[in-house]
Amino acid sequence: MYHFPISYVEPVFRPPSEAKSFILPLTNGCSWNKCTFCEMYTQEQKKFRARKDQEVLDDIKKTAQAIPNVKRVFLADGDAMVLPTRRLIQVLQWLKEYFPLLERVSSYCLPRNIAKKTVEELAELKALGLDILYVGLESGDDTVLNRVSKGETHESSVSALRKIRESGLRSSVMILNGLGGQKYSKQHALNSAKAVNEAQPDYVSTLVVSFPTGEDRFRREFNDYQPMDQHQLFVELRTFLGALELENSTFRSDHASNYLPLKGQLGADKARLLSELDFAIESPDKAVLRQEWQRGL
Numbered sequence: 409m410y411h412f413p414i415s416y417v418e419p420v421f422r423p424p425s426e427a428k429s430f431i432l433p434l435t436n437g438c439s440w441n442k443c444t445f446c447e448m449y450t451q452e453q454k455k456f457r458a459r460k461d462q463e464v465l466d467d468i469k470k471t472a473q474a475i476p477n478v479k480r481v482f483l484a485d486g487d488a489m490v491l492p493t494r495r496l497i498q499v500l501q502w503l504k505e506y507f508p509l510l511e512r513v514s515s516y517c518l519p520r521n522i523a524k525k526t527v528e529e530l531a532e533l534k535a536l537g538l539d540i541l542y543v544g545l546e547s548g549d550d551t552v553l554n555r556v557s558k559g560e561t562h563e564s565s566v567s568a569l570r571k572i573r574e575s576g577l578r579s580s581v582m583i584l585n586g587l588g589g590q591k592y593s594k595q596h597a598l599n600s601a602k603a604v605n606e607a608q609p610d611y612v613s614t615l616v617v618s619f620p621t622g623e624d625r626f627r628r629e630f631n632d633y634q635p636m637d638q639h640q641l642f643v644e645l646r647t648f649l650g651a652l653e654l655e656n657s658t659f660r661s662d663h664a665s666n667y668l669p670l671k672g673q674l675g676a677d678k679a680r681l682l683s684e685l686d687f688a689i690e691s692p693d694k695a696v697l698r699q700e701w702q703r704g705l
C-alpha cells in the first residue's frame with residue numbers, strides 16, 4: 409500500500425480497480441451532488457470546488473519526488489471531467505512529464521461533463537494518457553433516474569457513452585441493483601440493459617443500492633420506495649443480465665455490496681452467469697452467497 413504525500417480532504421472515493429493508483433484530486437466533491445442515493449460528498453468539507461492548477465501541480469511534484477514510478481493515476485473527486493479540456497490537457501501533460509512510467513489515467517465522469525466536450529477533445533485527452541472513464545449510469549429508466557434526482561436521462565447517458573467510445577476512450581458503467589424498488593424493478597432492469605446495449609461499454613458492473621446513514625434523503629423524492637429483499641434483487645439482476653446483448657464487455661457484480669459475486673465476459677459467458685444466478689434464485693441455501701455481515705456497504 410502506497411502512502412501518497414498529499415493532504416486529502418476526506419473521505420476520498422475511487423473505484424475498486426484503482427486500488428493501486430495515485431489518487432490526484434482535481435476537484436473537491438461533485439458539482440452535481442444531488443443524487444438522493446449518494447452520500448459520498450454530502451459532508452461540509454466536501455463542498456464542490458475546482459482545485460487551482462498550482463495546488464494540483466504541487467501535489468504532482470511532491471508525489472513524483474516520493475514515488476517516481478507511479479504507473480496509474482486516478483483523477484478525483486466525483487467529476488474531474490467537469491474541468492475545461494484545456495485544464496485537463498495541462499494536468500495530463502504534467503503527469504506525463506513527472507511520471508515517466510505512467511501507463512494510464514482514469515476518472516469518474518458524469519454524462520453532463522461529456523455533453524460539453526467534442527469527440528475530438530476527448531480523443532486529444534486519450535492521446536495524452538487518459539484511458540478509462542467510470543460512469544455511474546445507475547439506471548437506464550427515465551422514471552427511476554427522475555425519482556433519484558440523477559439529473560440525466562436514458563438518452564443523455566447513452567449519448568455520452570457513445571461519444572466516449574467514438575473517441576477511443578474506454579468506459580466502465582455502473583448500474584444500481586434495487587434502485588427503483590419493487591415498483592419499478594422490471595422497467596429499471598430492462599431499460600438499464602437497453603442503455604448498456606446501446607452504449608456497448610468496455611466494463612459493466614452492478615452494485616446493490618444501500619443507505620448506510622438512513623433513507624430519509626432518498627425517501628423525500630421517492631416516498632413510495634419499497635425496498636427489495638435478496639430474492640427480488642436476484643430476479644432483477646436476472647432480468648437485466650438476460651436482456652444484455654453485449655459484444656465484448658467485462659461484467660462484474662463482485663463489489664462487496666452484492667450477495668452473489670459474478671464475473672465474466674459478455675457475450676461469451678452469458679449462459680454461465682445466468683445459470684449461476686438461476687441457481688442462487690432457486691437454491692439460495694446452497695449457493696455461495698455473502699452473508700449480511702460480509703457485505704461492505
Ligand code: SF4
Pocket residue numbers: 438439440441442443446447448449486518544
Ligand atoms: S453524480 Fe455521482 S458523485 Fe455526484 S451526487 Fe450523483 S452519484 Fe454522487
